[in-house]
Amino acid sequence: MPSIFPLKTSNTSQIKATIDNKTKPLGALGALETLALQLALITKQRQLNTIEQRTSPLEVNDKISLNKPSMLIFAGDHGINVEGLSIAPSEVTKQMVLNFLHGGAAINCFCQNNDIALTVVDCGILNAVTADEMPQFNSAKVSEVTIKASNEVKLIEQRLGAGTNNFATEPAMTLAQVQQGFSQAKTLVNNQISQGVELILLGEMGIANTSSAAAIMAALTSATVVECVGRGTGITDQQLAKKVALIEQALQRLALTSNGDNVDFNNVNSSNVNSSNVNSNNTQKLQFTEADILNILAELGGFEIVQMVAAILTSAAENVPIVIDGFIVSVAALVALRLDKNVANYLVFAHVSQEQAHQLLLQELLAAQTFTEQLSEKQNIQPLLNLGLRLGEGTGGALALPLITAAASFYNNMASFESAGVTV
Numbered sequence: 001m002p003s004i005f006p007l008k009t010s011n012t013s014q015i016k017a018t019i020d021n022k023t024k025p026l027g028a029l030g031a032l033e034t035l036a037l038q039l040a041l042i043t044k045q046r047q048l049n050t051i052e053q054r055t056s057p058l059e060v061n062d063k064i065s066l067n068k069p070s071m072l073i074f075a076g077d078h079g080i081n082v083e084g085l086s087i088a089p090s091e092v093t094k095q096m097v098l099n100f101l102h103g104g105a106a107i108n109c110f111c112q113n114n115d116i117a118l119t120v121v122d123c124g125i126l127n128a129v130t131a132d133e134m135p136q137f138n139s140a141k142v143s144e145v146t147i148k149a150s151n152e153v154k155l156i157e158q159r160l161g162a163g164t165n166n167f168a169t170e171p172a173m174t175l176a177q178v179q180q181g182f183s184q185a186k187t188l189v190n191n192q193i194s195q196g197v198e199l200i201l202l203g204e205m206g207i208a209n210t211s212s213a214a215a216i217m218a219a220l221t222s223a224t225v226v227e228c229v230g231r232g233t234g235i236t237d238q239q240l241a242k243k244v245a246l247i248e249q250a251l252q253r254l255a256l257t258s259n260g261d262n263v264d265f266n267n268v269n270s271s272n273v274n275s276s277n278v279n280s281n282n283t284q285k286l287q288f289t290e291a292d293i294l295n296i297l298a299e300l301g302g303f304e305i306v307q308m309v310a311a312i313l314t315s316a317a318e319n320v321p322i323v324i325d326g327f328i329v330s331v332a333a334l335v336a337l338r339l340d341k342n343v344a345n346y347l348v349f350a351h352v353s354q355e356q357a358h359q360l361l362l363q364e365l366l367a368a369q370t371f372t373e374q375l376s377e378k379q380n381i382q383p384l385l386n387l388g389l390r391l392g393e394g395t396g397g398a399l400a401l402p403l404i405t406a407a408a409s410f411y412n413n414m415a416s417f418e419s420a421g422v423t424v
Contacts, residue, residue: 031384204392
């Protein structure tokens, strides 16, 4: 695992003084001020670490730096979809990957609007994209499994297999595949950072990946399976009941039974599956070893989730903030947090979705952030958007980027009372 240093807060007073001395009432920019504090702390730590690694002098400035934001969409297929848990067959994963490459998806629009470089990573869809399936004007495969696509979109192949196994009945993958995925994602992110990327945004694509994400959440938290399972792309009551039952079956296979009330899987409907009752054990502190967590990933994970976990850990280790999208990416963040608690302060949460599980998960992830202890600022640590999104693809992250850059812009460029000659 990459070594993640705790985010140093020794410069907090100086940074807060800079924010408070801008030409505005104290706290008037709300959550943007807390975000600016987080980004300034991360930038300062990255600059100081860079200086330590250099032999020649490097000037340190007090500005937030978020150069070359990069969206990485990790794609993979899931064996559990043979159970019919999604509105779409697994073949749609590849169809959407091709849509990304041809520039036709929502994420393409949002990345183009916000000048975000877009890379799609094939972690293990059912059938790999071939050169003749690429847009005609694109080049063929180049060195090290990279295909250049349209509109500055790149496809990188880091395939761990042709979709995972059905985790309801057998391990989704081997531990060797988990380790391979970690290694590949680490290399990918390090390459991005070496090219000057200072902000990583994560997205995903994989039919039935909400099933894998829900199972991992149930295994790693005190939430019940019912609380972790949602409708994803809009499944029926029958599919929802089956989804709960199969995840519970998988946890029982691993001796990781639900922590909540028993569920009658023959009598599950929309009213009791979407219950907002929170298990009284939710405050229980669960302890996992690294081996436990890697085993849970192997048993229940998706190839794209595995690689996102490693991408988060690698980015944090390099003092690069990571923008977390929706439920599936948030579950990857949860796994990363279980592996190293120091990752928390490097995470920026783009949005909160309508999924109950995402709301519960965000409570835990946000509570893990410790870059400020001031109550008013703690209350401002929150997802940046609440738009009822449930698309995935990293769309929430792309939409949140203008707010992230706005936080940096006011911190870097807004006049102080002194410089503006304003007295209050």
